[in-house]
Amino acid sequence: MLRAPDGATIEEIMAATGWLGHTVRGAMAGSLKKKLGLEVTSDKVEGRGRVYKLPAA
Secondary structure, eight states: OTTSTTOBOHHHHHHHHOOOHHHHHHIIIIIIIIITOOOOEEEEETTTEEEEEOOOO
């Protein structure tokens, strides 16, 4: 979801995984950023809120 061109919001990830918001944020900060060293970017998109993305592979 984060590699999709439009990225994903916390709410969209929550709906897809069944996780709570704090779990999604923790996975991004802990697993993706710290352990895997990936750069998760975020932008505020009108109508969607904060959208998170990973760089294209």
